[in-house]
Amino acid sequence: xNGSTISExxxxxxxxxxISWLFLSTVVLACCTINFLGNFLIMVTIWTEPQLLGxxxxxxxxxxxLIDISLGCVAAPKLxxxxxxxxxxxxxxxxxxxIFFFHFFGGxxxxxxxxxxxxxxxxxxxxxxxMVIMDRQRxxxxxxxxxxxxxxxxxxxxxxxxxxxxCGPNVLDNFFCDLPxxxxxxxxxxxxxxxxxxxxxxMITVPCFLSLLVSYAAILATLCGHLxxxxxxALSTCSxxxxxxxxxxxxxxxxYVQPFSSSQENKIAAIFYMVATPALNPFIYAMRNQExxxxxxxxxxxxxxxxxAAKGLHV
Numbered sequence: 001x002n003g004s005t006i007s008e009x010x011x012x013x014x015x016x017x018x019i020s021w022l023f024l025s026t027v028v029l030a031c032c033t034i035n036f037l038g039n040f041l042i043m044v045t046i047w048t049e050p051q052l053l054g055x056x057x058x059x060x061x062x063x064x065x066l067i068d069i070s071l072g073c074v075a076a077p078k079l080x081x082x083x084x085x086x087x088x089x090x091x092x093x094x095x096x097x098x099i100f101f102f103h104f105f106g107g108x109x110x111x112x113x114x115x116x117x118x119x120x121x122x123x124x125x126x127x128x129x130x131m132v133i134m135d136r137q138r139x140x141x142x143x144x145x146x147x148x149x150x151x152x153x154x155x156x157x158x159x160x161x162x163x164x165x166x167c168g169p170n171v172l173d174n175f176f177c178d179l180p181x182x183x184x185x186x187x188x189x190x191x192x193x194x195x196x197x198x199x200x201x202x203m204i205t206v207p208c209f210l211s212l213l214v215s216y217a218a219i220l221a222t223l224c225g226h227l228x229x230x231x232x233x234a235l236s237t238c239s240x241x242x243x244x245x246x247x248x249x250x251x252x253x254x255x256y257v258q259p260f261s262s263s264q265e266n267k268i269a270a271i272f273y274m275v276a277t278p279a280l281n282p283f284i285y286a287m288r289n290q291e292x293x294x295x296x297x298x299x300x301x302x303x304x305x306x307x308x309a310a311k312g313l314h315v
Contacts, residue, residue: 013175025083038282039065068278075176104154111146117215
């Protein structure tokens with residue numbers, strides 16, 4: 001623990017008074033369940049449907065579902081347990097693990113969303129050579145780069161935090177180990193650690209966000225002059241991905257860009273991108289994509305696993 005004298009952090013989380021905590025814990029548990037069942041259903045549907053698995057877009061979507069399940073397990077289950085038990089503490093090791101996995105899976109999602117935007121651009125810009133450019137080997141290499149980049153991103157954060165001494169206080173005004181708040185509790189070296197973590201976050205967040213904007217600007221420019229039928233078809237394939245990217249980035253920008261937002265507002269925004277967004281993604285892709293709806297319907301007619309989830313997603 002590198003000289004740290006505290007063994008745990010106290011998470012203030014949300015108030016345990018009244019019925020609001022019971023309602024919130026129910027919502028969090030529901031989101032965890034929907035996240036797992038919905039994303040697992042999408043993964044199984046794609047993996048068992050050769051036509052979908054052979055498409056780069058759906059290959060990336062299956063990996064996005066895996067990331068959403070993992071990201072939803074970083075803090076949401078503990079939040080639900082803390083709300084039910086009115087207990088708000090986490091060990092030093094658990095806090096370090098939470099920081100690592102949050103940035104590992106969060107970075108992987110950012111990189112994968114950027115990769116999916118590039119995939120949509122290639123599909124629209126050069127549809128005749130799309131399957132040649134985005135062949136399976138290239139998709140695997142690009143996906144491996146996403147995971148490797150996010151792994152380095154998470155490790156850097158943990159290495160920086162592990163060097164800091166924590167001698168008290170140990171209270172975090174959040175429901176999980178939020179990196180800036182953890183750094184503020186360090187006895188010394190907090191300024192240098194903050195500079196390093198901000199630089200690390202900037203190196204992955206800003207390029208990914210700008211790449212998304214450039215990709216969709218290029219898609220719109222490519223579609224200029226095309227028939228309305230081409231517009232509709234292209235936008236139908238991009239709208240689901242753009243909606244998911246917006247749901248992921250908007251709360252993050254709200255938390256880390258708005259300088260005068262309150263702690264309570266930040267916690268609500270954090271719940272949205274850590275708990276709600278992973279649970280919403282399966283519905284967005286299942287409801288707005290005809291191929292996914294058809295594949296889920298076909299899978300539902302053949303399988304007996306999770307019939308309720310399949311029925312709920314097949315709209």
